[in-house]
Amino acid sequence: VHHKKDYMLLRSIPGIGGIVACGILCELGDLRRFNNVKHLAGYVGLSPGVHQSGSNYKTLGITPRAHRLIRSYFVEAAWQAIRADPVMQAYYRKHQGRNVKSIIIKVARKLLSRTLAVIKTETPYCIGVLE
Incomplete structure (x- = not known):
């Protein structure tokens, strides 16, 4: 019922x-x-997909199970x-030279964690605070 404040x-x-x-x-x-960012990222589909069998472990980019729209x-x-x-911007530049799509997913996940933090702490975000 805190939609206006959350907005x-x-x-x-x-x-x-x-x-x-x-x-x-x-x-x-x-x-x-959502308990934590991992939980939310899994729901939205910004977490890494993993294939694991015995001692074989392989990451597959982002998971296909996703809430596509979000x-x-x-x-x-x-x-x-x-x-x-x-x-x-600094975070994006730090990873430059890699695949642009994979960098933007990193940025999106950072944004997601920020979103959750802002809602949970109920404090508006301030620009320019380096984490």
Whole structure:
């Protein structure tokens, strides 16, 4: 029932605009129900896919089990975040030279963890605070 407050909190994050904020609230509901970022990333589909059998262990990029709409929202928001937020820009530049798609997924996951933190702590995000 804190949709209005959550909406304003989400809007405080660079890269997340009105439409994405609404989408997050509509599709995911109350983010407080997720225990941690791993839990949320698994639900959204921004966690690594893993194939494991005996001693064989292989990572397969991002998991195919996903909430496609929300995942694409976060990927789009990540592109905006790189433009708007110096911290995200630095993070993106640090990984440059690798596959752009894999970097943007990293940024999207960082954005996701930020989103969860903002909602759980109920404090609006401040730009320029290096973690």
